[in-house]
Amino acid sequence: MNEQRYLPNADRVGMLTSTVLLAFALTHLIQSPEFNLEIQLPGFFFLLPLNLSTAMGLLTAGLTATGMDWLLRGHPSLKGRLTYQWWLLPTLTTFVIGVPLSILPNGTAWWVAFLVTGAFLFFVFVAEYVVVDPGAPYYAMSMAGLTAIAYTLFFLLAVALRYSSARLYILLPALFLAATLASLRILHLRLTGRWEYAWALGIAFVCAQIASGLHYWPLSPIQFGLMLVGALYGLTNIAANLGEDQPARRAVLAPAIVIGLCWGLAIFIQ
Amino acid sequence: MKQQLIVSKKYWQEMLEYVEQNTPLESCGLLAGKNDRVEKVILVRNQAQSAVRFVMDPYDQLNAFDWIESNQLDLLGIFHSHPAGPDTASATDIAEAAYEVVHLIWSRNQDHWEVRGFWIENGKTTEVPLQIVE
Numbered sequence: 001m002n003e004q005r006y007l008p009n010a011d012r013v014g015m016l017t018s019t020v021l022l023a024f025a026l027t028h029l030i031q032s033p034e035f036n037l038e039i040q041l042p043g044f045f046f047l048l049p050l051n052l053s054t055a056m057g058l059l060t061a062g063l064t065a066t067g068m069d070w071l072l073r074g075h076p077s078l079k080g081r082l083t084y085q086w087w088l089l090p091t092l093t094t095f096v097i098g099v100p101l102s103i104l105p106n107g108t109a110w111w112v113a114f115l116v117t118g119a120f121l122f123f124v125f126v127a128e129y130v131v132v133d134p135g136a137p138y139y140a141m142s143m144a145g146l147t148a149i150a151y152t153l154f155f156l157l158a159v160a161l162r163y164s165s166a167r168l169y170i171l172l173p174a175l176f177l178a179a180t181l182a183s184l185r186i187l188h189l190r191l192t193g194r195w196e197y198a199w200a201l202g203i204a205f206v207c208a209q210i211a212s213g214l215h216y217w218p219l220s221p222i223q224f225g226l227m228l229v230g231a232l233y234g235l236t237n238i239a240a241n242l243g244e245d246q247p248a249r250r251a252v253l254a255p256a257i258v259i260g261l262c263w264g265l266a267i268f269i270q
Numbered sequence: 271m272k273q274q275l276i277v278s279k280k281y282w283q284e285m286l287e288y289v290e291q292n293t294p295l296e297s298c299g300l301l302a303g304k305n306d307r308v309e310k311v312i313l314v315r316n317q318a319q320s321a322v323r324f325v326m327d328p329y330d331q332l333n334a335f336d337w338i339e340s341n342q343l344d345l346l347g348i349f350h351s352h353p354a355g356p357d358t359a360s361a362t363d364i365a366e367a368a369y370e371v372v373h374l375i376w377s378r379n380q381d382h383w384e385v386r387g388f389w390i391e392n393g394k395t396t397e398v399p400l401q402i403v404e
Contacts, residue, residue: 216335
């Protein structure tokens with residue numbers, strides 16, 4: 001078996017990773033004035049800070065989506081299929097990683113996070129390329145890695161938003177979008193190509209409700225992240241188990257234990 | 271930890287009147303604002319209705335948090351009174367302090383009220399100077 005055909009072109013994946021990293025580095029190094037979008041609604045004051053980080057975050061996510069499409073065009077098993085399912089998670093990864101990178105202060109910690117980001121992005125790009133073909137030799141490993149990354153990203157986003165004391169109207173849409181994309185991608189991987197939009201939206205809605213309820217609680221960012229990722233993990237696995245036609249009790253048992261463990265851990269740590 | 275809390279005379283008076291009105295029961299409420307400056311005092315009902323303890327009414331508290339969020343302010347402090355108690359944080363205050371904000375304690379000395387601010391963290395209290403301005 002020619003393993004090389006299941007791996008992306010090294011030049012292309014290297015160029016994509018370095019371009020995204022360059023965008024992150026430039027965003028960090030260039031200082032820009034901040035413009036606040038202010039809207040006074042009845043009983044509610046809406047303020048959205050717009051700066052270079054906000055704009056670059058969206059542009060970098062777009063760059064990743066188009067870059068992944070370009071990378072996937074070279075896949076021998078693609079055969080003219082649409083590529084969007086394989087760039088959902090990389091796009092989310094870039095968008096989410098941009099949040100902690102924009103919060104972290106300049107210094108060693110930022111450069112360590114930057115290097116880790118590079119490795120993380122490289123793995124996501126390669127893994128998404130590998131899972132295009134279910135017959136690929138690294139398919140199972142890539143699938144497990146992508147699933148773990150999807151949960152990790154959601155956890156990172158929840159922790160970063162909590163750490164930055166984001167307002168509820170910024171926190172909720174960001175977490176809702178991330179939970180939808182993460183559960184959609186995980187379910188698609190687990191259920192061999194089925195798009196479970198209703199489940200993904202339902203799971204994201206419940207996660208957003210929990211985030212809203214926890215918003216005013218005196219929780220640390222880690223506690224907040226653990227409670228939300230526990231809910232996302234549990235609900236996504238219940239959906240996947242039911243999608244595999246497992247009996248209801250069995251489908252719920254293991255996810256319920258994981259939710260209990262995550263929430264228990266969140267209660268006991270500070 | 272906050273280095274100071276700036277409270278205008280108007281808000282100081284608002285808290286004082288609420289505390290006097292509820293005596294001999296403990297009173298409580300929230301202080302919202304930006305940076306170190308209080309821009310709103312939100313009075314909260316003491317659900318415990320006790321002279322030695324306060325428990326914020328959860329509905330009042332939730333409405334207060336919603337109001338703070340909707341007005342782009344931050345929770346800067348929590349005040350409560352000790353009608354017959356010490357002018358410092360009690361053991362219960364320290365044990366139950368959950369939010370990282372300045373805790374204002376109103377205490378009665380003879381016939382007048384005094385207020386002091388404290389930062390409570392890891393079971394320890396540090397006094398935070400209160401600046402009362404016009």
